[in-house]
Amino acid sequence: MKKPLVSFIKDIRTSKKIFTFDEASIKQAVVLRLLSLLEWDIFNVEEICPDFSSDASTVSYALRIDHAGKVLLDVKRDHEGTDGLHKQLVDWPPGRRSSSACTRTARVGGSTCHRPRGG
DSSP states (O other), X not given: OHHHHHHHHHHHHHOSGGGGOOXXXXXXXXXXXXXXXXXXXXXXXXXXXXXXXXXXXXXEEEEEETTEEEEEEOOOOGGGOOHHHHHHHHTSOGGGOOSSOOOXXXXXXXXXXXXXXXX
C-alpha cells in the first residue's frame, strides 16, 4: 500500500492540471483514489457515505465503520474558501458528530484516514 500511495501523492503534488479540476473532479480523481489506496471500499456506500447530511449541514463524505460515522470529509476547491467549514464541523449536531473531529485544510483534498483492518 505504501509505494502506490506515496507515488500518487507525488503525482498530485507535481500535477498542474489538478488546479483546473472542479469539486466533482477532485472528489473522483483525488479523494476516492486516496481512500481506495488507504484500503477503504469506495464502492460500499455503507462504508463511504457520499453527500452525508444531518439537519441543514452536508459534507462530501462520511467514513463509517460498523454503521457509525468516524470521519467527515468535505471537499472544497481552494478558491471557494474554508471560512465556514470549521464552524460547520464544530456546529455539527451532537447526536450525529463523528467519533473523531478533524478540521484540517489542504489546497486539494482533505484529511485522510486509514481504515483499520477487520473494522
